[in-house]
Amino acid sequence: MAITLIREADLVVAWDAGEKRHAYLPGGDVAFEGGVLRFVGRGYEGPADTIISGKGLLVMPGMVNIHSHPTSEPMNKGLLDELGSPGLYNSSLYEYMPIFRGDASAVQDCVRVALSELLLSGVTTLADLSMAHPGWLDLLAEAGMRVCIAPMFKSARWFTKNGHVVEYEWDEKAGEKAMEEAFTLIQRAEQHPSGRLFGMACPAQIDTCAPGLLRDSRAEARARGISWQIHAAQSVVEFHEITRRHGFTPIQWLHEMGLLDERAVIGHGIFLDDHPSTPWHTRRDMDILADTGTTVAHCPTVFARRGITMKDFGRYHRSGVNMGVGTDTYPHNMLDELRLVAYLARTQAGDPRTTSTTDIFNAATIGGARALGRDDIGKLAPGCRADFVVVDATHPRMQPNYDPVRALIYAAGDRAVKDVYVDGEKVVGDGKVLTMDFAAAAANLSEAQKRVVAKAPEQDWAHRPTEKISPPTFAWL
Numbered sequence: 001m002a003i004t005l006i007r008e009a010d011l012v013v014a015w016d017a018g019e020k021r022h023a024y025l026p027g028g029d030v031a032f033e034g035g036v037l038r039f040v041g042r043g044y045e046g047p048a049d050t051i052i053s054g055k056g057l058l059v060m061p062g063m064v065n066i067h068s069h070p071t072s073e074p075m076n077k078g079l080l081d082e083l084g085s086p087g088l089y090n091s092s093l094y095e096y097m098p099i100f101r102g103d104a105s106a107v108q109d110c111v112r113v114a115l116s117e118l119l120l121s122g123v124t125t126l127a128d129l130s131m132a133h134p135g136w137l138d139l140l141a142e143a144g145m146r147v148c149i150a151p152m153f154k155s156a157r158w159f160t161k162n163g164h165v166v167e168y169e170w171d172e173k174a175g176e177k178a179m180e181e182a183f184t185l186i187q188r189a190e191q192h193p194s195g196r197l198f199g200m201a202c203p204a205q206i207d208t209c210a211p212g213l214l215r216d217s218r219a220e221a222r223a224r225g226i227s228w229q230i231h232a233a234q235s236v237v238e239f240h241e242i243t244r245r246h247g248f249t250p251i252q253w254l255h256e257m258g259l260l261d262e263r264a265v266i267g268h269g270i271f272l273d274d275h276p277s278t279p280w281h282t283r284r285d286m287d288i289l290a291d292t293g294t295t296v297a298h299c300p301t302v303f304a305r306r307g308i309t310m311k312d313f314g315r316y317h318r319s320g321v322n323m324g325v326g327t328d329t330y331p332h333n334m335l336d337e338l339r340l341v342a343y344l345a346r347t348q349a350g351d352p353r354t355t356s357t358t359d360i361f362n363a364a365t366i367g368g369a370r371a372l373g374r375d376d377i378g379k380l381a382p383g384c385r386a387d388f389v390v391v392d393a394t395h396p397r398m399q400p401n402y403d404p405v406r407a408l409i410y411a412a413g414d415r416a417v418k419d420v421y422v423d424g425e426k427v428v429g430d431g432k433v434l435t436m437d438f439a440a441a442a443a444n445l446s447e448a449q450k451r452v453v454a455k456a457p458e459q460d461w462a463h464r465p466t467e468k469i470s471p472p473t474f475a476w477l
Helices: 104-120 136-143 172-190 211-224 236-246 250-256 285-292 300-304 313-318 334-349 357-371 404-416 438-459
Strands: 003-016 021-033 036-041 050-053 057-061 063-068 123-130 146-153 156-160 166-170 197-203 227-232 264-268 295-298 322-325 388-392 417-422 425-429
Touching: 003 036, 021 057, 021 357, 057 404, 063 104, 063 264, 063 295, 063 322, 063 357, 104 123, 104 136, 104 417, 104 425, 104 438, 123 417, 136 146, 136 172, 136 197, 146 172, 172 197, 172 211, 197 211, 211 227, 227 250, 236 250, 250 264, 250 285, 285 313, 295 313, 295 357, 300 334, 313 322, 313 334, 313 357, 322 334, 322 357, 334 357, 334 404, 357 404, 388 404, 404 417
Parallel strands: 003 050, 003 057, 063 123, 123 146, 146 197, 197 227, 227 264, 264 295, 295 322
Antiparallel strands: 003 021, 021 036, 057 388, 156 166, 388 417, 417 425
């Protein structure tokens, strides 16, 4: 196979195997062949079929996004930015999100927009938490990204008839059938000819899944050696619902059932027993997460829009909880998400030292890889997959660059991302997605959103027009 060499990059974020950490390597060489990194260091003397000058370049590991919903979230741009139900503790889950669901014809454009945004911001591995849809696997393969599919299944749907009470409509047989179909789809993903797809079990939400569905899905995930993720501790409504049903917090109930371990991922994990919005008579949740090795998928943007946040990223990390990062919502921009992780942690703690860029970058790389059970992604070391990001270190927004990764996260963002490689294949070149037509998908999605806006009153319990549900920033003349 052909060997490609990036010679003498200005800087490589390389893996220091002895110290088990990322490290800055000036003047580094990166050689890869057949989708695998063969050399990361200085002074490569082996063969090279293609040589790329590393002058002016920063080479870093591709990021691992462990929580996203690409089939639906891009549709909500401009609609859900300022929406939260006052009677449901400002969550948008129960009253507003069901109103703005795109039709089936919009799904592929939603996915292409989300994955394009993710690639442009340096994500090379993605966990896609979606309801199964036609052509899903081939569409993901088209993007050239490494994707962990997580087909969601559940025993009930939630709804509200008045904006302050959440009700549940149960169909446990349907949930069991959907779970079986999800595991079949995961097997198909693992056998996909692209070689970049794998799977994770995903009972959708702790409050919409019957205990049997949770236990059965966890047992099957363990038998298959795959990860298991669930939305839990994501809203005050859910916290009260679970404590009412079971007398335990969401985290404690999962633990009581024996579902938490190093391959379990909690989507969001905000409302623990010591959160100011959900004070409980115990103080066990954080220790349970740390002691079991459970990962928390932290997605700050979607909650910050509603005045909600984790208390705080640094506290979880210091307590020994493995942290990963996800985008969850639009914009699917991982670098923007990392910046917000830092700022919210520091403001919530009232302490700029509560977390560091090192901790946050680790969560977006090796923390996410650990959650997905992968030791071959999220770092640049020989034998790992050739999933990496090339940053234009000379970009004006990267200057001055005393600390290039800080410059990237806090100043330049995705504007400085030049190229992205997955399995050694270039999927972003000169800041453009090479595998999908991003512009066309975005234009199609704009038209699809018009259909959603027109139908919104039919989906709303109060039959309100969209302009009343989500008033525009300025009046239209």
